[in-house]
Amino acid sequence: MEVGAPDYLAGERQTAEFDVESMKVTWAGSRHALEVSDRMARLVASDPVFRKDNRVMLSRKELFKNTLRKAAHAWKRIVELRLTEEEASRVRFFVDEPAFTDLHWGMFVPAIKGQGTEEQQQKWLPLAYKMQIIGCYAQTELGHGSNVQGLETTATFDPKTDEFIIHSPTLTSSKWWPGGLGKVSTHAVAYARLIVDGQEHGVHGFIVQLRSLDDHMPLPGITVGDIGMKFGSGAYNSMDNGVLRFDNVRIPRDQMLMRVLQVTREGKVIQSDVPRQLIYGTMVFVRQTIVADASCALSRAVCIATRYSAVRRQFGSQNGGPETQVIDYKTQQSRLFPLLASAYAFRFVSEWLKSLYTDVTEKLQRGEFSTLPEAHACTAGLKSITTSATADAIEECRKLCGGHGYLANSGLPELFAVYVPACTYEGDNTVLLLQVARFLVKTVSQLGSGKVPVGTTAYMGRARHLIQCKSNVQSAEDWLNPQVVVEAFEARSLRMSVACAENLAKFPNPEEGFAQLAADLVEAAAAHCQLIVVTKFFEKLQQDIPGKGVKKQLQILSSVYALYILHKHLGDFLSTGSITPKQGALANDQLRSLYSKIRPNAVALVDAFNYTDHYLSSVLGRYDGNVYPTLYEEAWKDPLNDSVVPDGYQEYIRPLLKQQIRNARL
Numbered sequence: 001m002e003v004g005a006p007d008y009l010a011g012e013r014q015t016a017e018f019d020v021e022s023m024k025v026t027w028a029g030s031r032h033a034l035e036v037s038d039r040m041a042r043l044v045a046s047d048p049v050f051r052k053d054n055r056v057m058l059s060r061k062e063l064f065k066n067t068l069r070k071a072a073h074a075w076k077r078i079v080e081l082r083l084t085e086e087e088a089s090r091v092r093f094f095v096d097e098p099a100f101t102d103l104h105w106g107m108f109v110p111a112i113k114g115q116g117t118e119e120q121q122q123k124w125l126p127l128a129y130k131m132q133i134i135g136c137y138a139q140t141e142l143g144h145g146s147n148v149q150g151l152e153t154t155a156t157f158d159p160k161t162d163e164f165i166i167h168s169p170t171l172t173s174s175k176w177w178p179g180g181l182g183k184v185s186t187h188a189v190a191y192a193r194l195i196v197d198g199q200e201h202g203v204h205g206f207i208v209q210l211r212s213l214d215d216h217m218p219l220p221g222i223t224v225g226d227i228g229m230k231f232g233s234g235a236y237n238s239m240d241n242g243v244l245r246f247d248n249v250r251i252p253r254d255q256m257l258m259r260v261l262q263v264t265r266e267g268k269v270i271q272s273d274v275p276r277q278l279i280y281g282t283m284v285f286v287r288q289t290i291v292a293d294a295s296c297a298l299s300r301a302v303c304i305a306t307r308y309s310a311v312r313r314q315f316g317s318q319n320g321g322p323e324t325q326v327i328d329y330k331t332q333q334s335r336l337f338p339l340l341a342s343a344y345a346f347r348f349v350s351e352w353l354k355s356l357y358t359d360v361t362e363k364l365q366r367g368e369f370s371t372l373p374e375a376h377a378c379t380a381g382l383k384s385i386t387t388s389a390t391a392d393a394i395e396e397c398r399k400l401c402g403g404h405g406y407l408a409n410s411g412l413p414e415l416f417a418v419y420v421p422a423c424t425y426e427g428d429n430t431v432l433l434l435q436v437a438r439f440l441v442k443t444v445s446q447l448g449s450g451k452v453p454v455g456t457t458a459y460m461g462r463a464r465h466l467i468q469c470k471s472n473v474q475s476a477e478d479w480l481n482p483q484v485v486v487e488a489f490e491a492r493s494l495r496m497s498v499a500c501a502e503n504l505a506k507f508p509n510p511e512e513g514f515a516q517l518a519a520d521l522v523e524a525a526a527a528h529c530q531l532i533v534v535t536k537f538f539e540k541l542q543q544d545i546p547g548k549g550v551k552k553q554l555q556i557l558s559s560v561y562a563l564y565i566l567h568k569h570l571g572d573f574l575s576t577g578s579i580t581p582k583q584g585a586l587a588n589d590q591l592r593s594l595y596s597k598i599r600p601n602a603v604a605l606v607d608a609f610n611y612t613d614h615y616l617s618s619v620l621g622r623y624d625g626n627v628y629p630t631l632y633e634e635a636w637k638d639p640l641n642d643s644v645v646p647d648g649y650q651e652y653i654r655p656l657l658k659q660q661i662r663n664a665r666l
């Protein structure tokens with residue numbers, strides 16, 4: 001905020017019962033992370049190239065060219081200022097525009113790192129790090145996305161020339177969707193069925209050059225282009241999601257990523273001791289980052305809706321005094337505050353997931369693969385529940401802002417349009433929950449075998465207790481006890497998984513059973529993932545959290561998150577007998593009283609996200625709360641208001657007004 005500018009939300013900030021600067025540190029993860037983030041946010045906000053207020057008005061071509069300009073400028077600044085990887089990734093975050101660079105850094109580079117041999121990494125990574133080649137991740141095809149084993153592109157080994165022939169045999173085998181592919185990438189990691197000596201060996205990644213490094217023209221045998229406009233104006237249309245066909249394109253044998261499986265000069269296929277699932281490793285990495293993105297998108301929407309709810313007044317004027325701030329309506333609080341709590345919950349679970357991922361990656365380097373299934377289940381499941389909840393929440397925030405939320409300059413419509421594909425990319429959310437369900441059913445089925453469940457399923461080891469325990473909640477206060485809450489969530493999750501396993505056992509064919517019970521399995525998987533989020537929030541509170549009143553606020557938010565989920569899924573808790581209807585009602589009583597505790601802190605809790613006005617790009621979410629004059633000024637900037645009488649008046653409006661009505665009765 002400018003020095004000396006009026007702060008219409010100052011009163012809200014004065015009621016805060018905690019130290020906002022300390023909360024900023026907790027949200028950012030460390031003082032260092034906050035400092036870096038703050039510096040990079042200012043760097044981006046002060047640079048006119050990164051302006052984004054005109055985005056929705058640009059044509060697709062203008063938008064795309066502008067994105068290229070921003071990406072090139074960002075890279076120039078990263079190199080000039082010798083920014084670290086951490087700083088560079090914050091620059092990307094605050095530039096706030098999907099671009100080919102996301103796929104280059106976020107998928108192409110990790111695919112080579114995770115699936116390439118040492119020599120392959122040494123050859124390709126330096127080129128990619130300097131952006132002397134630009135890569136994308138070309139897996140999905142027109143006919144298959146979720147079913148990776150169903151991909152049709154072929155990579156046939158030709159022992160005569162020591163090459164692979166990459167080919168798209170059908171229309172449905174055309175690569176379709178990869179970001180950065182349409183107009184920019186010079187290379188792709190393309191996924192194809194490996195065929196050696198007439199035998200198939202599953203789907204593998206191949207580095208394929210697509211375009212000339214001299215004139216950017218597609219290489220012989222390559223047909224490539226953009227797949228067309230996507231949902232919303234502006235939004236994800238800055239990305240060139242592409243289509244790609246291969247017509248017997250030849251690549252050297254050493255361009256197959258060979259960490260998992262090697263093809264020798266003689267055409268021998270050698271399976272290494274690395275599990276085949278590592279071919280899916282890049283998706284595990286990105287799913288983990290998507291959970292962190294969910295907390296960012298959600299906190300951004302909540303920040304806008306909270307500030308605006310404090311500014312907006314409707315009804316309730318007493319003796320000519322001010323009307324009621326809409327944030328004081330209990331309905332507004334019960335819709336908004338759980339989303340605020342979810343933003344914090346997703347932040348902390350993403351921190352934990354990142355540490356789990358780092359730990360698993362280190363183990364994989366040492367040849368230990370036992371933790372891979374849990375890493376897959378956690379990343380898949382948390383990606384699914386956090387993105388679904390965030391997409392719904394952004395839309396709820398739009399509604400919480402009433403009519404003004406529908407204006408593009410509220411920032412919410414574009415945020416929604418950019419965000420919703422997260423429910424689909426990196427694995428459709430339902431398909432991913434079914435993966436979690438498989439993992440849970442397997443864990444349940446092994447309970448009698450003496451195998452002790454570990455990690456996030458450790459609670460299943462207490463199945464005997466959890467299957468029959470009764471919650472001892474007797475008062476609303478009892479619901480503030482994390483142990484009581486966690487036990488109710490564990491009982492609900494375990495009982496849902498066990499019920500699924502029991503029902504599955506009734507089917508002679510397990511796969512048929514799995515297909516028939518899929519809807520129940522998805523619910524059991526979601527229950528397990530919600531338990532993880534709740535548990536990780538409570539575990540975060542075990543840490544030393546400095547700053548006046550910070551821990552107290554987080555305790556309140558953790559209880560709000562847990563009890564909100566309990567209230568929303570009360571049917572599960574009751575039907576599994578994990579709690580009684582009376583206990584469910586007490587949870588709701590507690591939730592109401594927690595909302596009252598959040599109320600004086602609400603604006604400060606969103607200030608702790610430390611978002612600049614540039615990043616928020618929302619008139620409603622401005623830090624200073626100066627909403628109405630800005631809305632009014634912005635309206636006049638619309639191109640429709642360039643002229644008082646609109647273009648088209650002479651052709652279409654005037655003749656209408658001047659028409660002779662022959663039949664007066666008409």
Ligand SMILES: CCCCCCCCCC/C=C\CCCCCCC/C=C/C(=O)SCCNC(=O)CCNC(=O)[C@H](O)C(C)(C)COP(=O)(O)OP(=O)(O)OC[C@H]1O[C@@H](n2cnc3c(N)ncnc32)[C@H](O)[C@@H]1OP(=O)(O)O
Nearest residue numbers: 085088089092102105106145146148277280376425426427
């Ligand atoms: C210095 C400068 C720096 C500049 C910085 C800039 C910074 C920018 C950085 C940006 C960072 C990140 C941004 C990324 C941008 C993201 C944009 C998003 C773009 C989108 C991309 C995509 O969508 S890519 C395509 C994704 N596709 C999918 O997700 C497909 C989904 N389908 C699948 O995953 C699988 O097919 C499925 C799992 C559903 C089924 O597979 P299948 O082989 O049929 O498997 P099953 O038979 O069911 O299972 C076999 C066993 O394998 C296990 N398993 C399955 N998957 C995995 C896995 N991933 N890992 C481990 N194990 C797995 C499964 O559990 C089975 O096990 P079991 O024991 O046999 O039961």
Ligand SMILES: Cc1cc2nc3c(=O)[nH]c(=O)nc-3n(C[C@H](O)[C@H](O)[C@H](O)COP(=O)(O)OP(=O)(O)OC[C@H]3O[C@@H](n4cnc5c(N)ncnc54)[C@H](O)[C@@H]3O)c2cc1C
Nearest residue numbers: 137138139140144145146177178179421424425426427430
């Ligand atoms: C914006 C965006 C960017 C993308 N970027 C990339 C990229 O860079 N690289 C890349 O390779 N791909 C990319 N993709 C593709 C993306 O990964 C796939 O779209 C995604 O994995 C979903 O697959 P699908 O489209 O085949 O959906 P489908 O599987 O066809 O899903 C359609 C419906 O069927 C349901 N369904 C499917 N299978 C099952 C099942 N077994 N049981 C129950 N229900 C099922 C789903 O739940 C869904 O409701 C991108 C997609 C989008 C939207």
